Amino acid sequence: xxxxxxxxxxxxxxxxxxxxxxxxxxxxxxxxxxxxxxxxxxxxxxxxxxxxxxxxxxxxxxxxxxxxxxxxxxxxxxxxxxxxxxxxxxxxxxxxxxxxxxxxxxxxxxxxxxxxxxxxxxxxxxxxxxxxxxxxxxxxxxxxxxxxxxxxxxxxxxxxxxxxxxxxxxxxxxxxxxxxxxxxxxxxxxxxxxxxxxxxxxxxxxxxxxxxxxxxxxxxxxxxxxxxxxxxxxxxxxxxxxxxxxxxxxxxxxxxxxxxxxxxxxxxxxxxxxxxxxxxxxxxxxxxxxxxxxxxxxxxxxxxxxxxxxxxxxxxxxxxxxxxxxxxxxxxxxxxx
Amino acid sequence: xxxxxxxxxxxxxxxxxxxxxxxxxxxxxxxxxxxxxxxxxxxxxxxxxxxxxxxxxxxxxxxxxxxxxxxxxxxxxxxxxxxxxxxxxxxxxxxxxxxxxxxxxxxxxxxxxxxxxxxxxxxxxxxxxxxxxxxxxxxxxxxxxxxxxxxxxxxxxxxxxxxxxxxxxxxxxxxxxxxxxxxxxxxxxxxxxxxxxxxxxxxxxxxxxxxxxxxxxxxxxxxxxxxxxxxxxxxxxxxxxxxxxxxxxxxxxxxxxxxxxxxxxxxxxxxxxxxxxxxxxxxxxxxxxxxxxxxxxxxxxxxxxxxxxxxxxxxxxxxxxxxxxxxx
Ligand SMILES: Nc1ncnc2c1ncn2[C@@H]1O[C@H](COP(=O)(O)OP(=O)(O)O)[C@@H](O)[C@H]1O
Ligand SMILES: [Mg+2]
Numbered sequence: 001x002x003x004x005x006x007x008x009x010x011x012x013x014x015x016x017x018x019x020x021x022x023x024x025x026x027x028x029x030x031x032x033x034x035x036x037x038x039x040x041x042x043x044x045x046x047x048x049x050x051x052x053x054x055x056x057x058x059x060x061x062x063x064x065x066x067x068x069x070x071x072x073x074x075x076x077x078x079x080x081x082x083x084x085x086x087x088x089x090x091x092x093x094x095x096x097x098x099x100x101x102x103x104x105x106x107x108x109x110x111x112x113x114x115x116x117x118x119x120x121x122x123x124x125x126x127x128x129x130x131x132x133x134x135x136x137x138x139x140x141x142x143x144x145x146x147x148x149x150x151x152x153x154x155x156x157x158x159x160x161x162x163x164x165x166x167x168x169x170x171x172x173x174x175x176x177x178x179x180x181x182x183x184x185x186x187x188x189x190x191x192x193x194x195x196x197x198x199x200x201x202x203x204x205x206x207x208x209x210x211x212x213x214x215x216x217x218x219x220x221x222x223x224x225x226x227x228x229x230x231x232x233x234x235x236x237x238x239x240x241x242x243x244x245x246x247x248x249x250x251x252x253x254x255x256x257x258x259x260x261x262x263x264x265x266x267x268x269x270x271x272x273x274x275x276x277x278x279x280x281x282x283x284x285x286x287x288x289x290x291x292x293x294x295x296x297x298x299x300x301x302x303x304x305x306x307x308x309x310x311x312x313x314x315x316x317x318x319x320x321x322x323x324x325x326x327x328x329x330x331x332x333x334x335x336x337x
Numbered sequence: 338x339x340x341x342x343x344x345x346x347x348x349x350x351x352x353x354x355x356x357x358x359x360x361x362x363x364x365x366x367x368x369x370x371x372x373x374x375x376x377x378x379x380x381x382x383x384x385x386x387x388x389x390x391x392x393x394x395x396x397x398x399x400x401x402x403x404x405x406x407x408x409x410x411x412x413x414x415x416x417x418x419x420x421x422x423x424x425x426x427x428x429x430x431x432x433x434x435x436x437x438x439x440x441x442x443x444x445x446x447x448x449x450x451x452x453x454x455x456x457x458x459x460x461x462x463x464x465x466x467x468x469x470x471x472x473x474x475x476x477x478x479x480x481x482x483x484x485x486x487x488x489x490x491x492x493x494x495x496x497x498x499x500x501x502x503x504x505x506x507x508x509x510x511x512x513x514x515x516x517x518x519x520x521x522x523x524x525x526x527x528x529x530x531x532x533x534x535x536x537x538x539x540x541x542x543x544x545x546x547x548x549x550x551x552x553x554x555x556x557x558x559x560x561x562x563x564x565x566x567x568x569x570x571x572x573x574x575x576x577x578x579x580x581x582x583x584x585x586x587x588x589x590x591x592x593x594x595x596x597x598x599x600x601x602x603x604x605x606x607x608x609x610x611x612x613x614x615x616x617x618x619x620x621x622x623x624x625x626x627x628x629x630x631x632x633x634x635x636x637x638x639x640x641x642x643x644x645x646x647x648x649x650x651x652x653x654x655x656x657x658x659x660x661x662x663x664x665x
Contacts, residue, residue: 068566103568116563118578120585120657129577133569163657164560179567 017186017219018044018067023080025062025071025243034291036062036075038243041317044187049213049220051230051251053266054240057287060223061111063240064189066091067221068108069098085186104134107180109173111191111223116176117164123175124160130182141182148178151215152208170201174208181216188212189221194229206233228270231255236323239263242287242298245317249324259326259334261303297329305330341649345642352638353412353631357405360627368421408631417635418628422620428632431617436599438508439606439613442529443598446536451591453537454544459580461545462552473545481542486604489535493608496531504528506610532609536602540594547587555583585656589648596644600637 025037036059044050052060065071067082069090082090087101110116117126124142131141146156152174159167159175167175173193180188190209194202210233212218224230230237231251238248239262247260258264265283285302288294297303300310309329317325320335368389375385386398411418417428454477461470497505509515509524555561556579564578599614606615614633621629653659 070562070565099565099568099570101568102566108566110559110563110566115559116566118560118564118582120581120655121577125577129564129569129573130567133567133573165658176563 017046017048017085019081019083020044020067021081021083023063023066023082024078025059025066025075026078027075029074032291036243036290037066039079040243040245042238042245042248044219044221045236046186047213047217047219048235049209049222049233051234051237052221052223052240053227053230053237054225055266055283055287056225058240059243060225060240061191062243064108064191064221064223067187067189068102068106070102100134103130103180103185104183105185106187106189107183107185108189109176109180109191109193111195115164117172119164121163122160123162123164127160127179127182130179134183136183144182145178148181149175151211152178153204154178168201170197170204173197173201173205177205177208177212181212181218184216185218187219187221189223191223192225193222195224195226202229209233226270227255227266239266242294243290244298244327246299246328247324247326248317249321249326253321253324259320259324259331260299260328261305261330262299263326265302265304297327341646345646348642349635349638353409353635354405356631356634357408358401360630361401361404366625366627412635417632420621420626420629422624422626422629428629431629432614432632432636435612435614435617438611439599439615441525442532442606442611442613443536443602444595445529446533446540447591447594447598449533450537450540451544451587451594454541455548455584455587458545458548459552459583461549462556462583463575463579465553470549474549477542477545479542480539481546483539483542484604485535485539485602486608488538489532489605489608492531492535503531508612528611532602532605532611535605535608544587547590548583551583551586552579555579558582585652588655589652592648592651593641593644596641596647599640 020040020042023037023040024035027034027036040063052063054060062071062075065075066077067090071077077091080091084090084101084105087093087097087105090098090101093101117123124145127141127145128138131138142160145160149156149159154171154174159171164172173196177190177193194205197205206229209220209222213220222230222234231254234251236249237251237254238245239254239260240246241262247254247258247263254263255267258267262283269283283302288298288301294314296311296313297306297315300306303310307329313329315327315329315332317327318332318335319325320331326332372385372389375388376382380388408418415429417432420426420428420431423431457469457473461467461473464470493505496503504510504527508528509521510528513521513524515521561574561578564574569578600618603615603619605611606613607619610616614636617629618633620626621633
C-alpha cells in the first residue's frame with residue numbers, strides 16, 4: 001500500500017491534529033450512571049490513519065461522537081479536553097462555533113449509516129445545503145461534489161439528481177464519504193463504515209480510503225470491530241476495551257507483537273481463510289457492565305493470563321517500546337525486566 | 338390509475354344503489370303517507386296518485402326496480418330529483434344553497450386547527466418537556482377525545498345564551514342584505530364563529546398530537562444526526578430536513594379531512610341551526626326526505642372517494658420513495 005504522507009508514530013512528538021486528554025463520558029439516568037469512556041488520552045497525528053478496534057460496546061462510537069460533540073443524550077462528557085489546534089478545546093467552544101467545524105474541519109461517517117441523507121431531498125440539494133451552511137458558494141460546491149463523486153467511482157450527474165433510496169447501500173456509503181470530504185476536513189472519522197455492506201462494497205470502500213489518503217491531507221480515525229480490516233490499512237491502532245485504550249501502537253507492530261491479552265484475543269479471533277487452519281477462537285465472555293464500578297483491570301475476568309494483582313490494581317497505559325503502549329501488568333513487568 | 342378510477346366509480350355506484358333501496362324499504366315512505374292522506378280526504382285513487390306523482394316526480398306504484406332505473410337515469414343527467422320536504426325545490430338547489438356554508442365553516446375550522454396544531458405540535462416535538470409541550474399536550478389530549486357536539490353545546494350555552502355575545506343560530510342576521518358588503522360579511526363571520534370554534538377546538542388536539550409525534554419521530558431518525566454532522570444550520574435542519582418529513586403523513590390526513598368536510602357536521606350545524614349540508618341532512622332524515630338524503634349521501638361519498646384518490650396522488654408527488662405502482 002502506497003503511503004504518501006510522513007507518519008509519526010510517537011504520540012508525544014509535535015502537535016497532534018487532535019489531542020484528547022483525560023476524556024470521560026457518562027450516560028446518566030435517574031437510576032444508573034454508566035461511564036462509557038474513562039479517562040481516555042489519545043493523540044491523533046496529522047495525516048495519519050488511526051484504527052480504533054474493540055468489541056461492540058467498548059465505547060468506540062461514543063469516542064467518535066465526543067469528538068463531533070454529538071453524544072446522544074443522556075450521555076455527556078464529564079471530564080477532559082479535546083484540543084483541536086487553533087480551535088481550542090472542542091468540549092468548551094460555543095455550540096455555533098462547533099457547528100461550523102462540523103462537516104468543515106471535522107467530518108464523520110456514521111456506523112451502519114444507510115440513511116444519513118434526507119429521504120425526500122435530492123443529493124444535489126443536500127450538497128448545496130452543506131456549502132450554504134458554511135457560507136461557501138453553492139455553484140462551486142457542486143463542482144467540488146462532481147470531482148469527489150468521480151473520485152469515488154460514481155456518476156456525478158446521476159448521483160446529484162438522485163434521491164437516497166435510488167442508490168444501493170454501497171453507493172450511499174461512497175456518497176457519504178464524498179460528502180464528508182466536500183470542505184476538505186482535517187479529520188475524518190469513520191465509524192464502522194463497512195460493517196453494513198456486502199463484501200464487495202466493503203472492499204470498494206477500503207480501496208476508496210486508500211485513494212483518499214493519497215489525494216487529500218486528512219487524518220482518519222477508522223473505527224471497526226474487525227481487526228483484519230484495519231491491520232492492513234491503518235498506520236496506528238488503538239485497541240479499546242470497556243471505555244479505555246488498552247493498547248496503542250504502530251499497526252504492524254501491534255499485529256506482530258500484541259502485548260495486551262485482549263489484543264491477542266482479537267487477533268486470534270480473525271478468521272484466517274487462506275493459511276492453515278490455526279487456532280481460531282472467539283474470546284469467551286463479554287465486556288463488563290459499565291454501570292457498575294470496576295475494580296482492577298476491566299479485562300481480568302476474561303483474561304487467560306490473569307494474575308491476582310490484576311483483580312485489585314487498575315493498569316495504566318505504559319510505554320513498552322517506542323510508540324507502543326499497553327495497559328497490562330504483565331506487559332509492564334516484562335518490560336521492567 | 339385506470340383500475341383505481343374504476344374502483345372509485347364502482348364504489349359510488351354501490352353506495353347510490355344501497356342508499357336507494359335502503360331508504361325505500363324503510364317504513365314510513367312519505368309519498369305513500371301523502372297518498373293515503375289524500376285518499377282519506379276523499380280524493381279518488383287516480384287523482385291522489387296523479388297529484389303525488391306530479392308533486393314528487395315519482396311513480397309510486399311502479400315496481401321498485403323501475404323506480405331505481407329511472408333514478409339512475411336522472412342521476413346520469415345530473416338530476417338529483419325533487420325534495421320531498423320542499424316539494425317545489427330540486428335537491429340540487431337545496432344542496433347548492435347549503436354547500437357554501439359548510440365549505441366555509443368547516444373549511445375555515447380545518448385550516449385554522451391544522452395550522453395551529455401543526456405549528457404548536459412542531460414546537461412541542463422539538464422541545465420535549467418544554468413550555469408548549471408541558472402546557473398543551475394534556476389539553477390537546479383531552480380536546481382530541483371530546484366530540485364536537487359537546488364543545489358546540491357548551492359554547493352555545495356560554496357564549497350565545499349566558500353571555501349573549503354571539504348569535505345562537507343562522508348563517509347571517511335577518512336584517513342584512515346578502516352580497517359583497519361589510520355588514521353581510523361581518524354578520525357571516527359572527528354567525529360562523531361558534532360553529533367554527535366548536536370544530537376547530539376539537540380538531541386542534543388531533544393535529545397537535547399527530548404533528549408532535551411525527552416531529553419527534555423524524556428527529557429521532559439517522560438522517561437528522563447526519564445533517565447535524567455536516568454542520569447544517571438549525572434553520573436548515575428544521576425547514577429542509579425535519580419538516581418536509583414530519584409533514585408528509587399529516588398532508589394525507591389533511592386531504593382526507595377535506596373530503597370528510599362535505600358531510601359537514603350534523604351535530605354542530607343542528608345545534609347552531611347553521612344552514613349547511615349537515616343541517617340539511619338532519620332535516621332530511623327527520624322528515625324522511627329520501628331524495629335529499631340520497632343526494633347528500635351521494636355527495637359525501639363522492640367527496641370522500643375523490644379525496645382518497647387525491648391523497649394518494651399527492652403522496653406519490655410528495656414522497657419520492659413512493660412510486661405510482663406502489664399505490665395505484
Ligand atoms: N443512551 C445510553 N444510555 C446508557 N448507556 C449507553 C447509551 N448508549 C450507549 N451506551 C453504552 O455505552 C457503551 C458504549 O457504546 P458505544 O460507544 O456505542 O460502543 P461501540 O461503538 O464500541 O459499540 C455501551 O456499553 C452501551 O451500552
Ligand atoms: Mg459503535
